Each structure stands twice: as C-alpha cells, then as structure tokens.
Amino acid sequence: MNALAKILARRIALQGPITIADYMAEALGHPKHGYYRVRNAFGADGDFITAPDISQMFGELIGLWCVEVWDRIGRPAPFNLVELGPGRGALMSDALRAAAVVPEFRDAAALHLVETSQRLRQVQRDALAQRDIGWRDVSWHNGFDQLPDGPCLIVANEFLDALPAHQFECTPQGWRERLVGLSKDGDSLQLALAPGPTPALSLSPTGAPAGLDPAGLGNDDIGAIREFQPTAITLTRAIADRIGQAGGAALIIDYGYDGGAGDTLQAVRKHAFHDVLQTPGEADLTVHVDFAALRHAIGSAAQSFGPIGQGEFLSELGIAVRAQMLMKSASPAQAKDIATAHHRLIDADEMGTLFKVFGVAPNGAAALPGFDQEVAP
Numbered sequence: 001m002n003a004l005a006k007i008l009a010r011r012i013a014l015q016g017p018i019t020i021a022d023y024m025a026e027a028l029g030h031p032k033h034g035y036y037r038v039r040n041a042f043g044a045d046g047d048f049i050t051a052p053d054i055s056q057m058f059g060e061l062i063g064l065w066c067v068e069v070w071d072r073i074g075r076p077a078p079f080n081l082v083e084l085g086p087g088r089g090a091l092m093s094d095a096l097r098a099a100a101v102v103p104e105f106r107d108a109a110a111l112h113l114v115e116t117s118q119r120l121r122q123v124q125r126d127a128l129a130q131r132d133i134g135w136r137d138v139s140w141h142n143g144f145d146q147l148p149d150g151p152c153l154i155v156a157n158e159f160l161d162a163l164p165a166h167q168f169e170c171t172p173q174g175w176r177e178r179l180v181g182l183s184k185d186g187d188s189l190q191l192a193l194a195p196g197p198t199p200a201l202s203l204s205p206t207g208a209p210a211g212l213d214p215a216g217l218g219n220d221d222i223g224a225i226r227e228f229q230p231t232a233i234t235l236t237r238a239i240a241d242r243i244g245q246a247g248g249a250a251l252i253i254d255y256g257y258d259g260g261a262g263d264t265l266q267a268v269r270k271h272a273f274h275d276v277l278q279t280p281g282e283a284d285l286t287v288h289v290d291f292a293a294l295r296h297a298i299g300s301a302a303q304s305f306g307p308i309g310q311g312e313f314l315s316e317l318g319i320a321v322r323a324q325m326l327m328k329s330a331s332p333a334q335a336k337d338i339a340t341a342h343h344r345l346i347d348a349d350e351m352g353t354l355f356k357v358f359g360v361a362p363n364g365a366a367a368l369p370g371f372d373q374e375v376a377p
C-alpha cells in the first residue's frame with residue numbers, strides 16, 4: 001500500500017468503509033498525497049492528454065466563442081471570464097491569444113480561475129504571463145461560490161469528471177451503495193457493498209437523476225450500477241442560477257453520456273487504465289459525466305443546450321477553416337501534426353462523440369454559437 005492507501009486503510013479500520021465519493025475526493029484532493037496536488041498529470045510525459053494539449057485550435061475556438069457570446073449579450077464591461085479546473089492553463093492562454101482580435105473583449109474581462117491546487121495555480125500563472133499572451137491580472141478561487149457578482153462567461157473542460165461520484169448497485173434487497181473497505185487481512189483496499197441504505201441513497205428526488213429517484217429505483221436489473229455526482233449537480237445548478245440572474249453563458253465539455261450508463265469509474269496512469277484502488281493519488285480518477293442529470297439539475301433556472309458531440313461543436317465553430325489557416329504557414333511536418341490533431345479532436349472514433357459539449361444560457365436567450373442547429377429541450 002502507498003502512503004495514502006495506508007491513511008485510508010487506518011480510517012476504514014476505525015470508522016468502517018467509506019463511499020466511493022469520499023475515496024475519489026481523497027485520491028484527487030488529499031492535501032499531501034492527492035493526485036492534483038503532487039502529480040505531473042498532463043501531456044505526453046504525464047498521465048493523460050486533454051484537448052488543449054492536443055492543439056491550440058481547441059482553446060482558440062473557445063476564445064472566439066466567448067468573444068461572440070460577449071458581443072451577442074451586449075458587450076458587458078466589466079464581466080467575469082471564468083475557467084473551472086484550468087489544468088496547465090493551455091485552454092485559457094490559447095483563448096486569450098485568439099480573443100486579442102477584439103481588444104475591447106480583453107479590456108472588459110476580469111479573469112477568474114477556480115483551482116484548488118497551489119502547484120497548478122503557479123503553472124497557470126506562468127502560462128498566462130507568456131509574452132504572446134501577457135495576462136497578469138488573475139484571481140484564483142477554491143470554489144465557484146467565491147466568484148464576484150456580475151455577468152460571467154464560464155468554461156469547464158474535463159473538470160466535472162473529477163468531481164466525486166457515489167455508486168449504487170441494484171440488489172435483490174434494493175439499491176445499495178458501493179463502498180471502499182478493507183480485504184480480510186487488512187492489506188489492501190477493496191470494494192464492498194453497504195448492508196443497508198446509506199445517506200446518499202436518500203438524496204432528494206429533485207436533486208437526483210431520474211434513475212435514482214426513489215420511485216425509479218426498482219427499474220434496473222440485479223447487478224446494474226448507477227452513479228451520482230452530487231457536487232457536479234450542485235455546481236451546475238449554481239452556474240445556472242448565476243447565469244439566469246446575472247447573465248452570460250457557460251460551456252461544459254467532458255466525456256460522458258446523456259442518461260443511463262453503468263460503472264464508469266476509471267483510473268488512468270501513464271496513458272493506460274490502472275487499478276482504481278491500488279495506488280490512490282498516483283493515478284487520475286474520474287467518472288463519465290451524466291449530462292441528463294446536469295440538465296435535470298438546471299430545471300427552469302436557465303436554458304441548456306446539448307449535449308452535442310465535441311466534433312460537431314468544433315466543426316460548427318469552424319475548426320476546418322482554422323486548421324487550413326494554420327497549415328498555410330506550417331512546414332510539411334507541422335501540417336501533418338495539425339491534420340492529426342484536427343482528426344483527434346473531431347473524429348467519432350477519437351474525441352468527437354464521447355466528448356460532449358453542453359451549454360447554459362439565460363432563459364429566452366438565442367441559441368449559443370455552436371448549438372445554433374439545436375432545439376433547446
């Protein structure tokens with residue numbers, strides 16, 4: 001067992017099994033051993049690659065999306081430009097570089113980053129201060145609720161997948177929560193099933209996705225697994241409340257599904273799947289995001305768009321034209337890289353379908369860019 005596994009094992013020995021949500025929160029956020037506190041997660045020499053690492057086109061198109069939305073809503077000045085979980089800061093750096101085509105946008109933007117890792121805050125500070133971006137006025141926050149008042153443009157790429165998830169299994173006795181306990185010899189962490197109902201099972205029907213509402217719990221086959229991310233639900237509702245009241249828009253991009261998946265908890269280390277319980281804090285731990293649950297959480301607080309595939313969204317925003325422009329001044333080797341990146345971002349067998357884009361805007365607002373073909377539910 002590594003150091004964090006030993007800490008968790010001691011806690012379980014004293015207090016009993018913990019929820020998967022608790023386990024995720026500790027594995028990713030433990031102050032000393034948590035994954036995002038200590039590991040170099042990103043890029044070819046890390047554990048995984050995100051869309052902004054694949055190509056500058058991703059952040060650039062999102063930057064131009066922000067400029068267009070800002071223009072459509074009447075160019076508020078100032079406004080909050082917000083990113084949740086900015087990682088290495090690549091998305092926001094590329095976005096701000098592209099947004100320089102409209103200097104008034106940059107003048108009006110107050111940049112707010114929601115990031116709990118002090119180490120990554122420094123990486124983000126350095127990325128944004130690079131000479132071709134030159135952005136030094138940044139405010140960091142530990143949570144969305146700490147943002148100042150006012151209209152917001154909010155971007156969250158691969159952020160919600162890291163928020164803690166509960167897992168439930170359908171048993172002959174009814175739904176039971178999956179927990180993390182100890183093996184008989186106490187030498188390893190292992191999955192266990194709660195013997196009776198746990199607090200997470202009794203979440204309110206309005207807060208829970210349809211399949212987990214008490215009334216719907218009997219509808220699955222024995223052995224079926226359902227997941228529920230209460231923090232993602234609360235955050236999405238807070239985003240919708242903020243946008244509904246103060247104006248703006250949000251873009252949530254992540255891998256996920258639109259209702260009805262099973263066990264999606266996964267650990268990734270060095271670009272390969274890894275045992276979820278073996279080395280907490282040393283592998284990235286995520287679940288696929290349930291966009292149907294996010295839509296349900298928004299209710300009538302705001303209007304939601306999508307989710308649509310990332311491929312469709314980026315194509316609507318003009319990624320093909322952007323790729324061609326970049327190729328004009330590229331060497332043959334660079335042009336090949338641009339074509340490969342374009343393919344990875346949009347192809348259905350790569351990130352084009354599994355990764356989805358979900359938009360939030362005030363009730364009554366016109367469709368957001370990229371969702372123009374979508375009919376709001």
Ligand SMILES: C[S@@+](CC[C@H](N)C(=O)[O-])C[C@H]1O[C@@H](n2cnc3c(N)ncnc32)[C@H](O)[C@@H]1O
Pocket residue numbers: 028036050051052053084085086087088090091114115116117120142143156157158159162163
């Ligand atoms: C997978 S990374 C996101 C990568 C980045 N958005 C990108 O596109 O490359 C998750 C990010 O969220 C941050 N994070 C994770 N859990 C968090 C939490 N509960 N509150 C704030 N930030 C969190 C991590 O430190 C990291 O910056």
